[in-house]
Ligand SMILES: Nc1ncnc2c1ncn2[C@@H]1O[C@H](COP(=O)(O)OP(=O)(O)OP(=O)(O)O)[C@@H](O)[C@H]1O
């Protein structure tokens with residue numbers, strides 16, 4: 051009898067967690083699948099179970115859908131190759147060469163990460179639209195008859211590559227600078243030249259990181275909606291995410307076909323993520339110990355300055371020009387600028403519009419909503435991830451592999467698709483959740499669960515379980531042992547996960563796209579709305595402030611990181 | 620307090636880590652669990668502590684049944700009053716030494732003054748009085764080990780479990796702490812279970828040694844008994860017998876206690892009773908029982924050979940001798956007994972028949 055009670059008590063946490071993950075991740079995906087095979091979409095009072103058939107997939111007979119598939123593969127493929135080239139190049143320069151200004155190189159490598167791709171795309175459409183783009187005005191004003199057209203396939207690829215290169219940079223920089231110098235020195239000792247050692251030892255050792263980040267970038271660019279919409283739409287280039295969005299926004303809305311496209315997109319990502327996970331796993335066996343010994347630097351000789359210049363060029367393209375464009379756009383007084391000269395006239399620029407915006411109800415409400423959802427999603431997400439990681443790594447609970455799998459599953463589900471699934475879920479569930487910020491929090495929890503789960507479990511793995519067990523043996527109840535020993539020791543990891551979640555939630559647009567109402571707009575939605583209505587100045591101003599908020603979070607995270615390093619000493 | 624394990628079985632998924640293990644540790648006794656890596660020593664301790672739940676069996680500490688698979692009894696680990704020193708020490712780096720050691724007493728909600736007094740006493744016992752306010756992350760290995768010990772001692776545990784507490788330390792510190800540990804255990808009359816895979820540690824610390832193999836206890840006895848009469852060649856190997864060779868009775872016509880080494884011409888005579896060797900017997904000779912001389916020794920067991928390897932170890936010299944038409948033999952000779960032999964020197968190796976044991980390869984567990 052008491053064994054049964056024990057069993058129930060032990061199984062309870064796992065079941066609760068499974069239930070939560072079911073609501074967050076599994077049910078929405080089921081709704082998508084259901085809608086893809088049905089002739090009506092889920093709505094209040096009906097989950098849309100009528101007329102099951104494969105009809106919706108007939109959309110893949112249309113040239114639009116096939117075009118979207120082709121474009122997605124082409125864009126994601128080229129953008130990831132370009133992003134890899136930029137990211138790996140910079141990482142090599144920053145980690146392993148004597149290029150001047152190493153701190154700047156590192157900063158240039160990661161800074162674009164703090165510009166959400168929505169903002170980057172918006173800025174580049176200000177810079178490179180063929181008629182009124184600032185770059186084109188500049189070119190024409192110096193008498194050059196060249197027109198940059200960002201609204202094109204190369205433009206789309208470039209913008210994506212600019213803002214996803216930091217992912218490659220971070221991973222590869224990590225691999226290159228943590229590489230055990232013994233491995234390279236062994237090659238020198240055995241008579242390798244520097245160039246041969248690089249080619250035979252260093253690069254192969256970094257290869258898993260390169261491949262891993264390449265596949266990650268492919269997945270991320272494949273599911274990217276903001277850039278595809280802002281840059282691709284004027285160029286009439288549809289990718290799968292923007293195609294889904296257009297199907298949903300058609301009138302009448304073509305939700306079932308959108309679901310069919312979503313299924314295909316998810317399928318592709320599932321394969322890509324599976325490959326990526328394997329690459330990451332293999333990486334564990336190969337490289338690098340974290341011994342913190344500095345590997346040797348490669349002297350570049352006369353290539354030092356050109357290398358530095360290349361890094362500067364990237365930084366200018368990804369950060370300086372876009373921020374400049376946003377600044378000018380939000381300060382200019384007349385909505386139309388036909389030449390750069392116009393901007394230098396007295397009274398052409400002022401803070402008036404920016405000031406209006408900051409005090410406007412729309413902005414204040416969106417800012418409040420953004421901060422509220424991000425903070426709540428961050429706190430709840432970190433706590434949930436702790437529950438998951440603790441159950442998976444510290445208990446013998448049955449079903450913990452299932453938990454882990456469900457927690458990592460959103461990795462393969464595009465944010466826009468998960469958003470769509472959550473829309474249908476909360477339309478059907480008879481709880482007053484749809485239309486409130488709660489549904490946005492739920493969406494962010496689901497979309498970023500893999501990241502937060504990973505962060506927390508990495509940190510729990512660093513705390514030896516004996517530390518907690520000994521507290522129990524010394525007379526503390528298990529919960530007390532967790533709060534007195536395990537959690538304090540995980541403090542840094544938990545706080546960084548919280549900040550990461552804050553940052554990711556602040557940036558996110560795609561997941562919220564189908565879930566917001568006029569009362570629950572976020573900053574990212576406000577920007578997108580402004581852009582959609584052609585109010586470029588408003589979009590630019592909000593973007594600028596938005597970058598400010600994200601920058602503050604980033605600084606917080608960094609100062610925390612610095613303290614971690616101090617604490618370790 | 621007396622600790623009793625009856626028929627304990629523990630499985631991790633499919634794999635059985637402990638297999639119907641029964642053992643009793645008497646009150647005030649120090650029992651050492653000795654065995655190869657992965658034989659289930661840590662698992663056994665974790666069962667006593669309550670950190671693992673056995674699939675069956677019964678564990679009693681003093682008069683309290685803390686686990687009984689049949690009756691569904693399972694006392695939570697924090698209610699068992701079992702002290703445990705982990706191999707990793709598990710000293711909490713975010714607390715001072717005082718806070719580490721005071722923790723169990725705070726859990727018992729003792730008055731502050733009493734806590735201070737008892738912590739001070741136990742810190743004095745392990746020699747850490749001056750370090751009380753130090754952060755625990757700044758300690759050396761030896762100091763950590765003392766903190767972990769103090770933290771367990773302060774709660775006056777019914778039984779103290781020590782899981783290879785010395786294995787992370789350097790050899791000299793290990794020797795010193797070994798003596799200190801034994802002294803504290805005897806002074807306080809602690810019931811102890813001590814895990815190690817170092818045989819000299821086991822011999823020095825044990826009232827009794829239990830040899831484990833594949834999740835079972837294969838021999839349990841006083842140290843000197845086990846040392847003199849291991850019950851299998853595998854156990855002998857563990858206790859430093861490095862000359863172990865498969866053999867077979869030399870056959871009709873020879874003396875009854877004569878064996879021929881499998882695959883060699885060498886014959887060995889043993890005076891020890893060869894009862895129960897069953898099939899697959901082994902000749903076991905301790906290296907320190909081998910004598911090396913210039914001429915053949917009188918009596919049985921004298922074999923010609925040549926010195927292959929000489930290794931000087933301070934108070935003794937270890938030789939490897941390859942026998943003519945025979946295997947290689949390990950010999951340990953006290954430094955002062957003879958002058959050092961050079962590599963290549965022809966020698967006679969000999970062993971008293973009563974130093975030669977014929978043992979089964981394994982005892983059925
Ligand atoms: N958490 C676990 N999950 C699965 N198997 C385990 C676990 N812990 C131990 N085992 C297995 O149980 C067996 C016994 O392990 P145990 O840790 O008790 O060995 P040990 O005698 O303490 O070894 P060592 O001397 O290496 O510490 C081993 O085969 C081990 O692989």
Ligand SMILES: [Mg+2]
Nearest residue numbers: 660661662782
């Ligand atoms: Mg062990």
